[in-house]
Amino acid sequence: MKTSTTTIVSLLAISAFSLTTARAEQPHMRRALEHLRAARAELQAAEHNKGGWRLRAIENTDRAIVETERGIGFAR
Numbered sequence: 710m711k712t713s714t715t716t717i718v719s720l721l722a723i724s725a726f727s728l729t730t731a732r733a734e735q736p737h738m739r740r741a742l743e744h745l746r747a748a749r750a751e752l753q754a755a756e757h758n759k760g761g762w763r764l765r766a767i768e769n770t771d772r773a774i775v776e777t778e779r780g781i782g783f784a785r
Contacts, residue, residue: 735781742777745770 749770755763 735784738777738781745774745777
């Protein structure tokens with residue numbers, strides 16, 4: 710009985726550690742953030758006369774970057 714309890718507790722601790730580690734790393738969120746920053750750089754480099762749509766896209770990308778950073782921070 711004591712051995713099975715110890716085994717269960719150990720497995721739960723290992724599982725919790727694994728989930729915390731995976732949650733903290735967030736490879737998909739970090740890659741998305743990299744892509745958003747790259748997209749912003751491309752929009753900045755684009756020609757300026759787009760009837761206001763380029764500027765709107767930059768603003769929306771900036772908001773997406775902030776929200777993604779907040780999501781990464783929330784999971785820490």
